Amino acid sequence: MSATDNQLAGTYNRNMGRWKNDARGRLEQAALALYQERGFEQTPVADIAARAGLTERTYFRHFADKREVLFGGSKELQERLVRGVAEAAPHLSPLEVVTAALETIQFFVPERREHARQRQRLLETNPELQERELMKLAALSGAAAEALRSRGVAEPAASLAADAGMAVFRAAFGHWIDDNDVQEFGHHVQQALEELRAVLLRP
Amino acid sequence: MSATDNQLAGTYNRNMGRWKNDARGRLEQAALALYQERGFEQTPVADIAARAGLTERTYFRHFADKREVLFGGSKELQERLVRGVAEAAPHLSPLEVVTAALETIQFFVPERREHARQRQRLLETNPELQERELMKLAALSGAAAEALRSRGVAEPAASLAADAGMAVFRAAFGHWIDDNDVQEFGHHVQQALEELRAVLLRP
DNA sequence: TAACGTCATGTCAGTGGCTGACATTAATTT
DNA sequence: AAATTAATGTCAGCCACTGACATGACGTTA
Numbered sequence: 001m002s003a004t005d006n007q008l009a010g011t012y013n014r015n016m017g018r019w020k021n022d023a024r025g026r027l028e029q030a031a032l033a034l035y036q037e038r039g040f041e042q043t044p045v046a047d048i049a050a051r052a053g054l055t056e057r058t059y060f061r062h063f064a065d066k067r068e069v070l071f072g073g074s075k076e077l078q079e080r081l082v083r084g085v086a087e088a089a090p091h092l093s094p095l096e097v098v099t100a101a102l103e104t105i106q107f108f109v110p111e112r113r114e115h116a117r118q119r120q121r122l123l124e125t126n127p128e129l130q131e132r133e134l135m136k137l138a139a140l141s142g143a144a145a146e147a148l149r150s151r152g153v154a155e156p157a158a159s160l161a162a163d164a165g166m167a168v169f170r171a172a173f174g175h176w177i178d179d180n181d182v183q184e185f186g187h188h189v190q191q192a193l194e195e196l197r198a199v200l201l202r203p
Numbered sequence: 204m205s206a207t208d209n210q211l212a213g214t215y216n217r218n219m220g221r222w223k224n225d226a227r228g229r230l231e232q233a234a235l236a237l238y239q240e241r242g243f244e245q246t247p248v249a250d251i252a253a254r255a256g257l258t259e260r261t262y263f264r265h266f267a268d269k270r271e272v273l274f275g276g277s278k279e280l281q282e283r284l285v286r287g288v289a290e291a292a293p294h295l296s297p298l299e300v301v302t303a304a305l306e307t308i309q310f311f312v313p314e315r316r317e318h319a320r321q322r323q324r325l326l327e328t329n330p331e332l333q334e335r336e337l338m339k340l341a342a343l344s345g346a347a348a349e350a351l352r353s354r355g356v357a358e359p360a361a362s363l364a365a366d367a368g369m370a371v372f373r374a375a376f377g378h379w380i381d382d383n384d385v386q387e388f389g390h391h392v393q394q395a396l397e398e399l400r401a402v403l404l405r406p
Numbered sequence: 407t408a409a410c411g412t413c414a415t416g417t418c419a420g421t422g423g424c425t426g427a428c429a430t431t432a433a434t435t436t
Numbered sequence: 437a438a439a440t441t442a443a444t445g446t447c448a449g450c451c452a453c454t455g456a457c458a459t460g461a462c463g464t465t466a
Contacts, residue, residue: 226414226415257415257416258415258416258417260415260416260417260418261414261415261416264414264415
C-alpha cells in the first residue's frame with residue numbers, strides 16, 4: 001500500500017511493462033542517486049527501496065547486500081573477458097592473451113564513461129565499496145586464470161598472468177576514466193602493457 | 204560481573220599483568236579459535252568477547268569490526284615492506300625493488316607458518332574475509348607505490364610495479380604456505396618473479 | 407594516605423543490515 | 437474461470453556496530 005506512493009517511480013513509469021517494470025534497474029538508479037546525494041553510509045536500504053517504489057525486503061531479493069547494487073555489470077564483464085581469453089590468437093604469451101582479451105572486450109565504450117565516472121567517484125570515497133570492487137577484480141582474475149588453464153597454460157603461470165593482467169587493467173581503466181581526449185580503451189591497455197614491460201625490465 | 208567468569212581467560216592468566224593482561228591478544232586468540240570451531244558467520248562477536256573474558260563493546264574498542272581481528276599483523280607488514288623498498292639497492296628495476304623488499308622483509312618465517320596456515324584456511328572458506336584480505340593487499344600495493352615514488356619512480360610505473368609486486372607476493376605466499384620442504388620465503392619470491400618474467404615474454 | 411585524574415572496561419539503548427516464514431496479488435497456464 | 441506461478445509485501449527477529457554514560461583500577465600528586 002505504501003510502497004506504491006513513492007517519489008521516483010514516475011521516472012520509470014509504472015504500469016507500462018505491467019507489474020514489474022524493471023524493478024532491478026529502478027533499484028540500481030535509485031541507489032546510485034541516493035549514494036551520490038547523501039553518501040553510501042548515510043543511505044539506508046529502505047530509502048533506496050522506497051525511491052524505487054519497493055520494499056526493503058524486495059531490495060534484498062534482487063541484491064545480496066547494500067553494495068552489490070553498484071556491481072551489476074561485473075558478471076557480463078567476466079563472461080566477455082573469459083570469451084576473449086578463449087578466442088585470443090594462439091601465438092601470444094599468457095599475459096598478451098589477457099591484454100588482448102581486454103582490448104576486444106567492448107565493455108568500456110564512450111557511452112558508459114559517464115556512468116563509470118560517477119560510480120568511480122563513489123568507490124574512491126568509500127572503503128566498503130572498494131573492498132567489493134577488489135573482490136570483483138579478484139573474481140575476474142580467477143576466471144581469467146581458469147580460461148588460461150583451458151588454453152594449456154600451467155600453474156602458477158596462469159594465475160600470475162591473470163594477476164598481471166589485472167594490474168594492466170587497473171592502470172588502463174584509470175587512464176580511460178581520466179582521459180579527456182577519449183582514446184579507446186584498447187589504447188590504454190596497450191600503453192599500460194608497455195609500461196609494465198618497462199617496469200619489469202628497465203633498471 | 205559476568206565478563207569475568209569466562210572460559211578461556213585462564214589460558215592467559217588474569218591478574219598477572221594486573222588489569223589488562225593483553226586483552227587484544229586474548230581477543231585475537233579467542234576469535235581464531237571460535238572461527239575455526241564454528242565458522243566465521245556462525246560466531247557472534249559477543250561469544251569472542253566472552254571467551255576472552257570481555258564484553259562485546261570492548262571488542263569493538265580494540266577492532267573496527269568482526270573481521271579486523273584476523274588482520275593484526277598487516278600494519279607491521281606494510282611498514283617493513285615500505286622500509287624494504289626505501290632501502291633497496293639503487294640499480295634495480297622498479298619491480299625488482301619491490302621483490303627485493305619482499306625478500307628482506309623477515310615476516311614470513313617458519314615460526315609463523317602454522318598460524319598463517321590456519322588463518323589461510325579460514326580465508327579460503329569465507330568471502331567476507333577474502334574481501335578484507337584483498338583490501339589489505341591493496342593497501343600494501345598503495346604503500347609500495349608511494350615508496351617507489353619517493354625513489355623517483357614516476358606514475359604509472361610505480362603503481363604498475365607495486366601491483367605486479369603484489370602478484371608475485373600472492374604466488375610466493377601460496378607456495379610458501381603449501382611448501383613441505385620449508386624453503387625460505389625469499390626463495391619463493393625469486394621463483395615467482397622468474398615465472399612472471401616468463402609469462403610476460405614467452406609465447 | 408587521601409584526593410585526583412586517567413584509561414580500560416562495563417552497561418544500556420538504539421540504528422540499521424539482513425533473513426526466514428507466511429500472506430498477497432498480478433500474470434500465466436490449463 | 438480455476439489453478440498455478442512469480443514477484444512483492446508484512447512481520448518478527450538476529451546480530452553488527454555506535455553513542456552516551458557509569459565504574460573500577462591504576463598512577464600521580466599534594
